[in-house]
Amino acid sequence: MKYVIIIPDGCADEPLDSLQGKTPLQAAKLPAMDAIAAAGCVGVTDNTPADFPAGSEVANLCLLGYDPNEFFTGRAPLEAAATGIQLGPYDCAVRCNLVTVEDQIMIDFTADHISTEDSTAMLGELNAQLLRCDDPPIDPEVASRLEFVPGVSYRNLLIYRGDEAHPSPFTPTTRSSAPHDLTDLTVAEDFPRGPGSDILVALMSASEEVLAAHPINVARQKAGKKTATHVWLWGSGGAPGLPTFDERYGLKGVMITAVDLLRGIGALAGWPRIEVEGATGYLDTNYAGKGEAAIKALAEYDIVCVHVEAPDEASHEGRADAKIEALEQIDRHVVGPLWDAVKNDSSARILVLPDHPTFCRTKKHTHGPVPLTIAGAGIPADSASTYDEISAAQTGLVFDPGWTMMDRFIYPDFQA
Template sequence: MKYVVFIPDGSSDYPVDELDGMTPLQYANTPNIDKLASKGCGGFTNNVPEGLTPGSDVANMSIFGYDPNDFYTGRGPLEAGSMGIETEPTDVIFRCNTITEKDGIMDDFNAGHITSQEAEVLMDALNEYFNEKYEGFKGKFYPGISYRHVFVYSCDNEEDAKFLSNLKTMPPHDIASQNLDENTSGKIDDSWGKDLALEIKNIMIESQEVLKDHEINQKRISEGKKPANMVWLWGQGVTPKLPNFKETYGLDGAVITGVDLLKGIGVFAGLDVIEVPGATGYFDTDYAAKGKYAIDTLKNHDLLFIHVEAPDEAGHAGDIKEKVNAIEQIDKHIVGPVLDFLEGNEYKAAILPDHPTPLSVGTHTRDDVPIIMYSCNKDGDSVAGFNEVDVCEGSIEKQRGCNLVKRLINDDF
């Protein structure tokens, strides 16, 4: 038996005036997805548990079969996983942005999309500075892609690690133009853990000493670019303890995605993370290459999660045309070839977004998402389209998203 789960990230939406009052999933021309819908069953699901933010990391952890309430520890650890950074249980892993600070304000959360090469030099300079100044410095910066890096702080014990994990930190993209000092205060009061919290805050503040006059930044300023004159630490947690996917579900699994966070979940779950040349996580991703690698992966795996970020990016950009186009490209170059390949074999399939990214909102929402599930062992219902309207008539009972893999295996839908 083969299993495939298609994840067009953020594809579900609200009705759009410019699309004759239809949603992008309704409007897009998707003959292959429609075929799957007409053979399978439709309904709604929700991948974001109450109390957690509707991020792609949380939502896709559900789709991969893990309850985020039990296993989600933060964004930093997942990025570290995708970068192959080895950690201890007492390590707290922060996402580290290189940002532009101006007059005490968050001027740019990505430092003018600094290049990876420039940022790597800056991360090296930070490691050198802190190690020289503080004997036995417990932190280490790891350079990543562009402005997205990782900072690991090694605590003395699990109690400290727990405190640091729970420290309130702010996503830098959520505090644009806001006062930075107010946003680093967090839970820094007179309570236990004050020293640890202050140390993290001071690392951010002191990073300015290293970065503000660094030659990389002087050059950027002279070229009219924004300097990466501070680091911002956030999204922290300890390494998640995900049970092995194969041991949990008895299936050899793999994931294809252009997004680091999802690769990180795959690494911790013991899924094979398949690198596809040209998979960019953006509009310009090579859809056909993803389709081809998906087929190759299914030849030697039982299950494949194939995730495409482009509809989400279009939702963030408020770009109606690109959103419809992304859905049509997924249909033509990924869903079509993969289903053709599986035709004649025993297989089960599902298609669902992780969360909606409505064009009119410009970011993720917590709304339910449409889902189509198909099993070669089961008759379909009357649903003929994968979209927010058609699946209302479907037979799938709404359950938590983390039950998806189990439901597919057991034909429980």
């Protein structure tokens, strides 16, 4: 069997007045997704358990069949895996965004989509002035064990290296808030809390002075761009231990994404990744390149997973028009070519679904069901003819809990 998984991140939404009561999925022209819906089945799954944050970290684990109660340790460790960072038993990873905060309001959780080059330079300065200086703003022993590690654009990490005598000061009860859920909101009540939070808050506060004087920020301000005013530290956790897909199903998979979170989950699942030139993790990503890479990968791999971040980014900006455009690009350049490649293959299946809902109205991830559609070998057709939240809710096909869906997608005897 060949399996194709397409994840249009955050594409599930709610009816919007600006779209005459339609959701973006309903308003968009999606002939390929609708063709899959008509050929197979449509239903819902919930990848955001109520006792976990409604974030991509938990949702994508669930989507790929991993019970977060057993396997989730935090977001940052998943992203650390993407860069090949090995975490020991006393280590910890913390997600580090470069953000724009003004008067305690989260203006931009991406610092105006700061470039990787600029971000890397700024983190280097933070290492020098906050962690490797003579008078750090935190305990010197802790500072000596911490390091800011560049990632992609605004998405970076803070790594703690511990030992038996100096285990991580951050524990599973260390609480923090995702900055993308605070857009245009006050951050006053959302600083880290719990064990080790004093360290995180001190570094977040101290970063303001260092970053304000950085030549890159001075130049950005003169150019009329938003500046990176602070680091925002969140999503801490220790090393996760996931069984690979090969161990679970005897299948060889590959991940295509521009986002470190999905790269990391893929790496832990035993999947190599294909890097597509021009894939940005934003609205300007190379949709066609992702589709072409996925089709080529079908010849070598049993499972090809394509993740596209663009719909989620549009939602975080509150732009329904951009979300519709992203969905149509995904349909045209990713879903359509892949459906054409497998629809006549008697030993192939295709699955389309987002990880979680992201509402344009609130600009936030949210808990709740997402629509999915599956077609191909052994998949019975139902009465649905479109792929959207409304039609999915009407078929009666429900995967609950969400992490049970992958077993039914993979195993030969699929039953709706």
